[in-house]
Amino acid sequence: MHEHALMADLTGKIQATAVQAGATRVTRVAVRLGALSHFTVEHFNEHFVDATRGTLAEGAEVVATLETEIGAQHANDVLLESIELELPELPAAERGSGPGTPAPGSSG
Numbered sequence: 001m002h003e004h005a006l007m008a009d010l011t012g013k014i015q016a017t018a019v020q021a022g023a024t025r026v027t028r029v030a031v032r033l034g035a036l037s038h039f040t041v042e043h044f045n046e047h048f049v050d051a052t053r054g055t056l057a058e059g060a061e062v063v064a065t066l067e068t069e070i071g072a073q074h075a076n077d078v079l080l081e082s083i084e085l086e087l088p089e090l091p092a093a094e095r096g097s098g099p100g101t102p103a104p105g106s107s108g
């Protein structure tokens, strides 16, 4: 069950970051898997695909690094290292003017 909580937390962060940036989708996510997080790279990938279905991160490339240091402070956790977003291409003249438009698909 712990791993599901980790995934929910992680994908929530990713989705929030993408929505906040106005991204159309997440292209790449890099994470570090704590030595005691019970994840392997393969197992993490399975959960990621499952957890991101229907979100902006669906289909994103995942780069997971498995930590081996069980004494590390974050050994029980999965750390979100970096995230790459695909942003809509706006004409320069329209950038930063007018009220923000609501992000599509925010209702789930």
Ligand SMILES: [Zn+2]
Residues within 6 Å of the ligand: 003, 043, 047
């Ligand atoms: Zn599992």
